[in-house]
Amino acid sequence: MLNLDELTMAIKTEANRLGFNHTGIAPALPSPHYDAFLQWVEEGNHAEMGYLAREDTLAKRGDPSLILEGCQRLICLAMPYARPNISTQDCPPGKGKISAYAVTRDYHEVIWDRLYQLEEFIHAHADDKVKTKSYIDTGPILERSYASKAGLGIAGKNSCLIIKGFGSYFFLAEILIDLPLPIDQVFTRDLCGTCQRCIEACPTRCIREDYTIDAGSCISYLTIENKGIIPDHLKPLVGNRVFGCDVCQTVCPHNAWTPEQNLVLGEPRLPECFDLIELFNLDADQFKSKFHETPLLRTKRAGMLRTAAVVFGNQKFQLALPILQKALEKEEDPALKDACGWAIRQITGTQ
Ligand code: B12
Ligand code: SF4
């Protein structure tokens, strides 16, 4: 059996082999950013993402030992994804921009698989009574906060975690463990300084002064998490983004040198610029098979079409009128109908 130093080294090497480009160990103490998170929720910045405000998850976000009894450390991991290769301006009328992270196989599935392999590795090399629990994105963990405590990087003003010399195009995951692995030094250096690029470039101006965002106005939220009507004052600001938003990361100087290609998550399955007429022509089953195993399934068909209609409206795309009219008559989802009606008014100039 390996001692704790050897085990930590072995875990980091294996994590690297599995595609995690950065690994750090944080103590399982309450996060220094927990109060800021609570305040963020109290102010309603989480919009309709009720899971962030649920009492059980609130408590767990504050104390990892409520998730894994006896938890001592979080092994924090970062896995890169390819930067956007097409800008919104390069996406012609009739097409919608898909966020860079979403064009490959769903990262949850890829990373779950790798986390499982890493857990197996730990169990094979540590005391067989060791307890572990893995999360990628969906767990009640302040992932950015613990990753900074594990020395990976620090949050920028756009609230994304930035790794110095690497940028912010990566996902975070973690393995909770009940062993006292040696901890890494917390990363405390501010990487933003006087830069304000993300704040100025954000289409909806939802980046706040305190390194958090007003999620309810964020295009990523509006196009992915929000199942309802996109408010009229925000519709024009969605532009041609049909799924997610990369603006505050694209303008960040820390992402300037990110390589164009990164195949850790596999080959792209979708174009970054997606044909929206084709989208409207997919029935429910075709929608499922087209976006099988990609993050786009999350919005479901009605949610995607709703945003696509808003994009048509923003593009004043005449050729979409018959499709929008048909959807307005036949579709039942209220947010989709609202978007179709709005888009028709934008295209025909009738208010
Ligand atoms: C809810 C959520 C969203 C919401 C709200 C985002 C937000 N900024 O709060 C919406 C739907 C808008 C969203 C969008 C996106 N998301 Co998201 N999201 C989450 C989720 C599930 C919870 C985030 C949360 O708790 N927000 C509340 C705020 C208050 O907390 P926070 O953002 O974590 O910020 C804390 C830390 O930054 C910490 N902190 C750490 N270091 C420092 C340093 C300083 C100086 C300060 C002041 C604070 C600080 O303090 C803050 C308060 O506690 C996490 C996964 C998870 N379990 O954590 C993914 C996560 C944050 N999302 C992720 C991604 C990739 C995205 C998008 C890029 C996707 C896209 N292209 O559309 C965008 C980015 C938008 C943005 N600017 O944040 C990644 C981020 C990876 C990274 N490099 O940071 C995560 C970690 C998922 C993952 N497992 O990889 N997301
Ligand atoms: S993802 Fe887009 S809308 Fe959201 S904060 Fe960043 S730039 Fe603003």
Ligand code: SF4
């Ligand atoms: S764009 Fe500038 S202010 Fe925004 S996160 Fe990057 S370095 Fe920080």
